[in-house]
Amino acid sequence: MTLSQIEDSHGFSYPPLYKRLAQDGMLEVGEYGPDWYRLVFPTLKEHPTLLLHADDFELLNVKGVAEAMEELADAGDYRQIDPAFQFIPFAQTGAGDHYCFFASRQQDGEMPIVLLWHDQNEAQYLAKNLHDFMFHMLLHAMADQDTYNEVSDEEFRDQLEKTLTTHARYLTPQQGEVLQALLARDLIDYEVPLPKGRKEVHRGLLTDIELARLREQFIPYDKFDSYFAYSTAG
Template identity: 55%
Template sequence: MTIQEIETKHGFEFPLLYKQLEADGMLNIGEYGPNWYAEVYPTLKDNPPLLLHSYDFESLNLKSVAEEIEELRDPDNYRNIKSEFKFIPFAKSGGGDHYCFFLNEEDNGEVPIVFVWHDMNEVNYLAKNLQDFIFKVLLIDMSQQDVYNELSDEEFRSDLESVFKSHKRYLSTRQRFILEDILKREIIDYEINVSPKIKESARGLLTDVELESIVNDVIPFDKMNQSFKYSND
């Protein structure tokens, strides 16, 4: 299945950046399965395809994209997504939620990125286009070392540097400079204020507060973090 075949079948066009990623082999993640992490992942980690090391993000190859489009548009699908909503999935979470292009709100070739939940009737806006989404996810990755799985400081920094190396050509000059600067920093421990009474320990190259400030300044989006329902159920 090619990008052109998917576009022709469903009557839309992927964003130009997504087509560039595909042409550059950035969507080649192999076939997910029980042996993927042991056999495929080691061949990808030094020149990572799309957001390979990002938390709860599994890029889809084109065959899977085609299958997931059919699934979301199936009138018998359990989500009962309204027919007027045009979601084009390009990645999934580990739990089965979808990262999608939201074609309904394309503006001059810019297509918003949304997160479509599988187990609740909700869609969250993430970024106004794919470039901003990639930048935002890389920032989040830099702020959140995976201490739960005991990722060492060396592995954390190595993964960030390898992803930045393979992704920087797809970012704006300003976005590139910001990430380059952050990558030079020392790793810090900080606390996230989850609520007035609850704090969580975190570790990374920047705090959640600085992260939010950079996102608001560099990739402003009036619908960032807003949500809507995808069905009448």
């Protein structure tokens, strides 16, 4: 199965950037399985594939994309997706929610990115196109060191440096400059407010407030974080 065959089977066209990523090998993550993290992941770390180190982001290979599309289009699928909506999955979260191109809302050459929740009748707008989505996810990666898995400061910075090496060519020069400037910073600990007066400590190169400001400055999107129902069932 190829991307062209998926396009022909489902009647849509991938964004040029996604095709370029495929041509450059940025989507080649191998076959997932019990030993993927132990055997395959180490081979990708030196030249990270698309958002390899992003939080809660598992890139689908072409086979995985084809299988996910068949599931979403199946009339018997439990999500009962409205046929008026065409979602093209390209990645998933650890819980099984899908990052998708929202093909049926393409406008002026821009195909929005949404998160399709698997356990509730909602899809969430994340970016107006793949280019902006990548930049936003890279900002998130810089803002949130994986202290849960005890990633050291040195390893965190090394991951980001190698990621920028493979991703910079897909960003605007200005976006690349922003990320390089952030990478030159010292790491900081900061608090993120939670409901009921609680707080959560994070560590990274920028705070959540700075991230939101940079998003508004460089990739504004009026639908960001808004939701809509994807099924009319029930």
